[in-house]
Amino acid sequence: MPRKHKSHEIDQTDLDIISVLTYDAKTPYAEVAEQVGVSVGTVHGRVKKMIDLGVIHGSKLSVDYDKLGFDICAFLGIYLRESSLYDAASKALKKIPEVVEAHYTTGVYSIFVKILCKDTDHLRKVLSNEIQKIEGIQRTETFISLHESINRHLMMDALSLDD
Numbered sequence: 708m709p710r711k712h713k714s715h716e717i718d719q720t721d722l723d724i725i726s727v728l729t730y731d732a733k734t735p736y737a738e739v740a741e742q743v744g745v746s747v748g749t750v751h752g753r754v755k756k757m758i759d760l761g762v763i764h765g766s767k768l769s770v771d772y773d774k775l776g777f778d779i780c781a782f783l784g785i786y787l788r789e790s791s792l793y794d795a796a797s798k799a800l801k802k803i804p805e806v807v808e809a810h811y812t813t814g815v816y817s818i819f820v821k822i823l824c825k826d827t828d829h830l831r832k833v834l835s836n837e838i839q840k841i842e843g844i845q846r847t848e849t850f851i852s853l854h855e856s857i858n859r860h861l862m863m864d865a866l867s868l869d870d
Contacts, residue, residue: 717762720745722863724753725763729860732766772823779824780852783834784816785844792843793817799841805833816848 723743727734736750743750757763772780787796793811800806800820808821820838824830830849839847 717757720749721753721757721762724750725757726863728754728763728766729863776825777823778826779830780855781822781824781830782850782852783818783820783822783838784848784850785818785820785838786815786846786848787817788843788845790817796841796843800838803833803837805829806838 720743724739727739727742736747736754740747740750745753754763785796787793796818797809797811800809800818803822805822805824806820807823810819811817812819822830822833822838824833830851834847834849838844
């Protein structure tokens with residue numbers, strides 16, 4: 708039975724197509740069709756439908772930032788003075804190029820941020836000269852990633868529509 712998702716139906720064929728394309732967005736539609744067991748026209752139509760519905764948002768390039776000299780991946784737990792300052796702080800964080808993700812969270816931190824830096828000196832400068840000067844940020848806690856063991860899309864093929 709198709710799953711209703713935000714007022715439109717997504718079925719197992721859609722999820723199978725997404726699964727193939729999240730593994731490699733450059734997979735030709737003919738190959739996707741073969742893997743999913745449908746026609747090329749079906750793949751084309753389903754992808755167009757999912758783009759139109761906003762289920763699929765383009766494609767992304769995967770970059771190995773280590774090879775570009777960005778050796779530090781850090782996560783920051785940000786404490787705001789008050790939650791009403793979230794929008795302004797988020798807008799200020801967007802202006803910092805090293806900030807690659809920011810999440811408004813529950814729990815101890817108001818915002819959890821991922822940043823990429825070339826080295827610890829670069830990290831220190833970003834923290835002290837930019838992030839900690841943002842109006843409303845009370846303090847931060849920094850967690851340096853020593854190794855990334857998993858970085859993937861949600862594994863659609865392992866999920867059931869009935870869950």
